[in-house]
């Protein structure tokens with residue numbers, strides 16, 4: 001199995017439970033809910049995506065012929081002086097189109113702690129250390145348990161009061177949808193969390209900071 005990576009970079013996790021934690025981001029190409037082409041956005045199942053995941057041409061991107069070669073490549077992005085084991089966030093695109101058991105095991109062989117960002121339409125291999133599910137309206141939601149539920153808000157066809165599986169996650173976040181109504185979406189999310197305290201606010205802090 002080879003792996004196609006759009007880009008990889010070392011930054012702070014900007015969202016959700018691990019906000020502020022240094023991490024290597026590994027962005028896989030391709031998604032099952034959008035082609036990634038702007039001309040297809042209006043027809044996509046997921047229409048609000050903020051990410052370019054086409055091709056392997058981004059920083060530290062490429063095609064890796066083995067799990068070990070990808071893991072060794074990512075390890076070069078972790079500070080060599082670090083006393084802590086490396087932390088990687090697998091994202092995309094939809095990482096579960098490519099992440100397999102061989103890759104998870106290779107990360108663990110190199111002492112990585114693995115976090116996953118997924119749309120919840122596919123089941124992950126065993127052993128991922130932190131699973132964040134961000135379900136999408138009109139897409140089949142199969143992965144209904146995990147460490148973190150991160151609902152982009154508002155999605156009129158998938159509002160927080162319609163979510164049935166909240167008790168299967170350790171933490172539940174509302175993440176305001178970025179785009180043309182970003183500031184009103186933030187205000188609405190704040191109000192929703194204050195009136196429904198089982199939900200917490202996740203801001204995309206890397207955008208505020210102007211970092212990757």
Ligand SMILES: C[S@@+](CC[C@H](N)C(=O)[O-])C[C@H]1O[C@@H](n2cnc3c(N)ncnc32)[C@H](O)[C@@H]1O
Nearest residue numbers: 048049050051092093094117118119134177178
């Ligand atoms: C680009 S996605 C990649 C991982 C996976 N495909 C997913 O959707 O969870 C990473 C995270 O960004 C969120 N996201 C994408 N577009 C967004 C937007 N316009 N505003 C807020 N969050 C967004 C997704 O819901 C997901 O939590």
Ligand SMILES: Nc1nc2[nH]cc(C(=O)O)c2c(=O)[nH]1
Nearest residue numbers: 012013014015091117206212
């Ligand atoms: N800093 C930073 N944090 C993130 N958390 C989730 C991201 C993603 O695109 O999956 C992301 C990202 O692209 N950058």
Ligand code: SF4
Nearest residue numbers: 031034046049093119
């Ligand atoms: S599922 Fe994730 S990667 Fe795919 S289009 Fe939606 S936000 Fe983007």
Ligand SMILES: [Mg+2]
Nearest residue numbers: 050051091204
């Ligand atoms: Mg992002």
